[in-house]
Ligand SMILES: Nc1ncnc2c1ncn2[C@@H]1O[C@H](COP(=O)(O)OP(=O)(O)O)[C@@H](O)[C@H]1O
């Protein structure tokens with residue numbers, strides 16, 4: 001049995017709360033660095049609180065963040081966590097569990113690792129009108145994602161789709177950059193509008209949860225985006241003022 005199959009069959013026996021608790025509190029053991037990552041992105045594991053399971057994780061220490069011209073230094077990890085929280089408040093399960101915590105290289109974002117289905121053709125899939133992609137397109141409009149590449153979509157062996165790498169999102173100026181434009185200008189469904197309205201109605205609680213992650217200006221911009229989505233009733237259209245597709249798109 002391969003290492004990945006062994007890990008995922010063991011994961012089946014672990015309840016989600018135990019996974020979350022272990023990722024948030026157990027010691028992080030690093031085993032490697034992801035070479036295709038643009039920042040210091042480390043692969044490792046934590047041992048479950050029960051002491052028997054290994055939970056694979058990805059750890060992005062703030063100290064390893066590369067400065068960017070259009071985002072403040074040293075806060076990509078906070079944006080990753082803010083994006084996770086927003087995904088939960090929307091009632092979506094797009095982002096794997098992500099938390100901000102201390103690790104061997106200092107404070108960073110720690111996220112549950114998803115074992116992907118290597119045989120799955122994400123490139124073709126990414127341009128379909130699959131409902132799971134549509135949910136991610138709406139999520140990206142909410143978080144103002146500037147980097148929804150095909151490689152930031154993950155399909156696991158149970159056919160569950162995830163979105164990752166939300167460090168460059170939540171800017172106060174509109175910068176939506178994505179490969180998922182297939183719903184541009186299309187009507188939001190009643191369910192989608194309801195999800196956005198519920199988000200607005202929980203503004204106070206959401207603001208508290210984002211308080212130490214993004215600025216007040218960015219929280220205001222988040223709610224302004226959600227309100228304009230509700231008012232417009234449609235998915236955003238690509239802007240002509242900034243590049244609307246990430247480069248490279250994969
Ligand atoms: N939670 C995860 N589960 C599985 N693979 C991941 C996860 N997070 C990142 N990866 C893999 O690591 C690569 C680099 O991670 P990413 O979050 O894109 O880092 P960076 O911010 O450096 O671009 C991704 O393209 C993906 O292949």
Ligand SMILES: [Mg+2]
Nearest residue numbers: 037038152165
């Ligand atoms: Mg990336």
